[in-house]
Amino acid sequence: MDASDMLLVVAAALIDDSGRVLLQQRPPGKPMAGLWEFPGGKIEHGESPESALARELHEELGLTLSVKDLSPIAFASEPLAGRHLLLLLYVARTWQGEPVAHHATELRWVTPVEMRGMPMPPADVPLVAALVGMV
Numbered sequence: 001m002d003a004s005d006m007l008l009v010v011a012a013a014l015i016d017d018s019g020r021v022l023l024q025q026r027p028p029g030k031p032m033a034g035l036w037e038f039p040g041g042k043i044e045h046g047e048s049p050e051s052a053l054a055r056e057l058h059e060e061l062g063l064t065l066s067v068k069d070l071s072p073i074a075f076a077s078e079p080l081a082g083r084h085l086l087l088l089l090y091v092a093r094t095w096q097g098e099p100v101a102h103h104a105t106e107l108r109w110v111t112p113v114e115m116r117g118m119p120m121p122p123a124d125v126p127l128v129a130a131l132v133g134m135v
């Protein structure tokens with residue numbers, strides 16, 4: 001597999017004071033519409049993973065985060081649509097602003113245990129297991 005077949009995606013588990021995590025629902029018309037995911041997206045050319053994630057959180061939710069607020073906790077490695085997805089999950093407990101769904105159908109704060117009952121992309125299943133142990 002060539003490196004260009006690799007889809008590099010960063011995502012964040014934003015954790016509030018009561019230990020709930022923010023999920024967003026993928027909108028109709030997109031692949032995996034209706035599934036719940038961690039906010040995030042693809043790393044663009046010239047970006048570090050952390051700066052890509054700060055940009056995505058600003059675009060998708062209107063939040064401002066410093067790259068210092070992002071801590072890596074887990075990754076997923078999965079075939080996806082003829083390519084290979086490497087999904088890097090970070091956690092953040094500090095940010096500025098209130099999340100607003102700019103791209104998603106809906107936002108929901110859930111406990112890691114509640115997350116287990118929500119339909120999510122296949123790559124997210126092991127990430128949820130990792131979160132359950134740490135939040």
Ligand SMILES: Nc1nc2c([nH]c(=O)n2[C@@H]2O[C@H](COP(=O)(O)OP(=O)(O)OP(=O)(O)O)[C@@H](O)[C@H]2O)c(=O)[nH]1
Pocket residue numbers: 009010011030031032036037038039040041042085087121122123124
């Ligand atoms: N943000 C995010 N993406 C995920 C998660 N799990 C997962 O498999 N993905 C996949 O990783 C890719 C994220 O890139 P993206 O958000 O920029 O892609 P997209 O299809 O929504 O947008 P696009 O059509 O504008 O490129 C998608 O293929 C998405 O399905 C997750 O928890 N969060």
